[in-house]
Amino acid sequence: MNSHCVGESDGLTFCLARPEDYDDVMAISQDIYGGNDYLPHRYHSWMTEPGRVVIIARRDGKLVALESGLVVDGGETVIVEGLRVCPNERGRGLAGVIQKFVDGYIKKVYPNVKTKRLTRGDDPGPEKLRKFTLLARRAILSLLGNSEDFNSFVSGLKEKLDPSDGSNSSRPLVPIKDFDALKALLLDSDLSSRLQLPGGAIIQDWEPLKLMESNLHILAKRNLTWFVDGSCAKPLFMSLHTPPYPIPFNGGSLRFNIDLYGTDTSLAKKALIAHLDSAKSEIQGIVVVHIYMHKAIWEDLKQFCVGHDTVKQFYWDYWEQLLLEREL
Template identity: 30%
Template sequence: MHSEPPEVVSLHLENMSENPLPDAQILPATARDYKEVMSISKGIYCGADPLPSRYHEWLADPKREMFVAKSEGKVVGFMSFLLVDDGTTAVAEALRVAPWMRGRGIAGAIQQFSLDFLRSNYPGATRIRFSGTSETPPTIMSRCRKVHSKSLISVVIPYEQMEEKIKLLEGRLEGVGGRRLPVALSPSEVLRLFEDPCTTERLLPKGLLIQSWFPLSTHRSNLELLRQRGVVWLYSQPSASISEICTGTHDSPYTPQEPSAPIPLSLPISSSLPNPSIVSHTSCGFLSLGTPPFPVPLGDGMCRFDIDLFGTDPVSAQSHVLHQLIEMQRVLPAGGGAVCYLFAETSLFPELNQFCQGLEPFYKVIEQHVLEIEV
C-alpha cells in the first residue's frame, strides 16, 4: 500500500548562493511530470538511462515513492526509492537534477526530503542502499558504508553484428577448453538457491544479489520483484561433467521469453534434469541474471541489456556472458542493437575484459559500489 501522499514542501535554497535558486517545491511525481522529467534527463548515463522505460511502471508500484523538485512550476529534479528486503531497506535510484540547475542544492534537498519522508512513513526501514561508481563524490562515499564493489564492463553491439560477435566469443570459449553450459532455473530452483547457505555465503558476497544497479539482499521477499522483472536466471555447476549432464543435447539452455515476461513456470531444460536438483548443495557453482533488453534514449532502436555475474570462476563467467547474449539476441528487436552491461566480481575483470576484446566499449565507468546509510 502507498503511504499517505507527502505534503508539498517548499524550500528556499540559498546555501550555494553564488547562484541563488528561487523557491523550490518537492512533491510526489505524477504521470503528468513524465515529459519534464525526460527533458531534464537528456544525456544521462550516455543515453542508456533506464528511467524513460520504467517511469510509468514505477508509478504503479505501491512499494515505490517518486519525487520531483519544481522551481517556478517546472521540474528541476527527480529521485525515487523502492522498499525492499521485506520493508527494511529503501533502495534509492535515478537521482537527477536539470543540467542548468546543478550545484545549487537541489540534489541535497530532494535527498533530505526523501530521507525525512522515509523516517515518517516507513518506520520499518532502517537503511538506505544505493549504487555508486568511481564518479560518486568522495563526500558521499565518506558518509556511507561501502558494502561491496563490482567491476563493470559495458559494450555496444549493433544488431547486424550480433551474430558475428557471438561467434567470436564462442570461438574464444572453445579456445580455453570446455564449455560449462549454464541451465535456466525455474522459480522453485531459484528459491532453493536462495535458501542454500552456500549460495548466500559464497556465491553472493555479503548476502547481496545486485541486479544491474539495483542492490538487493537475498531476502525471499525480493524474489517476486525479480520475477516481475522477467529476469533470466542461469546457473552452472563448477564441474564441466555435471553441466554436460544437465544440459543434455539442447542447443540452448533456455526457452525465449517476451522481454517483460515473468520467469517461466517450467523450462524444458530444467524438466529434463536428473534428480536431485541441479542446484548442488556441495558446490556453489556460478549464477547469472539477465535483465530483459529494454529501449533506451540512445534511439535508433537501441536497447540496454544487463548481465549480473555471481561467482569467481573465469571460464564460467565467460560462458554465462555468452549464453545470456544468445538468449537476449532471441528477443532483441531487429535493427538497433544492444548496450550490454556486465557486472562481475572485481577478480574477474582482467579475464572478462580480455574476453570482450573486439566489442566496442560503451561507458567509461568500470566500478560499481554498493553503499548504505542508516536511516
C-alpha cells in the same frame, strides 16, 4: 498545495510524481548517464510499483529535480535511485535538498525503514564516501554494436572457448525457470560466501536486494533470465539478465544488462555466451551491453571479448559499480 504535493522547503514544492509529469521529467534528463538513462523506459511502471515512492520538486511551477525510493528487505531498507536535477540548477545543492526531503518522507510513510542503500557508477571521493559504508565494488565491462553483428560476435566467442580452460570448464550452465528452484538457490545460507556476492546482495539493474523471501517476489515480477552452474547442489556460479530495454543513446538504442556472480572465469565466459544467445531475438538496432562482475574476472572477460570487427568495448576502459549503505 495540490493533493499530490507532500511538502515545501527551500523555495521548493515537493509532490508525488504522476504519469502526466513524464514530459517534464524527460526535459530535465538530457544527457543523464551518457544516454544510458533507464528512466524514460521505467517511469510509468514506477508509478504503480508496490513500495515505490517517486518525488519531484518544483520551483515556481517548473520541475527541477526528482528522486525515487523502493522499500525492500521486508520494509527495513530503501533503495534510492533516479536522482536528477535540471541542468541550470546543478551545482547549487539542490540534489542534497531533495535527498533530505525524500529520506524524511520515506521515514514518515514507512517508519520501519532503518537503512538507505544505493549503487552508483562513479567514485564520489573520500569525503562523500565517509557518509556511507562501502559494501562492495563490482567491475563493469561495456560493449557496443549493431544487433545484426552480435550473431557473429557470439559465434566467435564460442570458438574461443578452450576445453582445457580451467577445472570447471566442463560444468554445464543450466537455465532456472521455476520460482521454487530459484528460491531454493537464493535462500541457501552459504550462497553469498560461495559466490562472493557484493554486500551479500543480488544487484539487478543497479538495484541491490538482500537474499530474503520478500525480495525474491520483487525479482520474480521482472521477467529475468537466470543461469546457474548445474553440476552440483552447491553452484559455484550464477548469472541473470534483465530484458533489453530502450535508452536515448545515439538517438535510440537498446540497453542489455547482464549480472555475473562467482569468480570462475570459464563459467563467466559460458554465461556471457548463454545470455547473449538467449536474448538475440529481443535485440535490434544499436545495442549497449553492460556486464557486471567480480573484479577478479574482468581482465580475462575483457580479453575474451576482444577481436570482433564491429562489436567493441564501449564506455570507459574499466569502470565500477559501487554499493553503498548508511543508516536512515
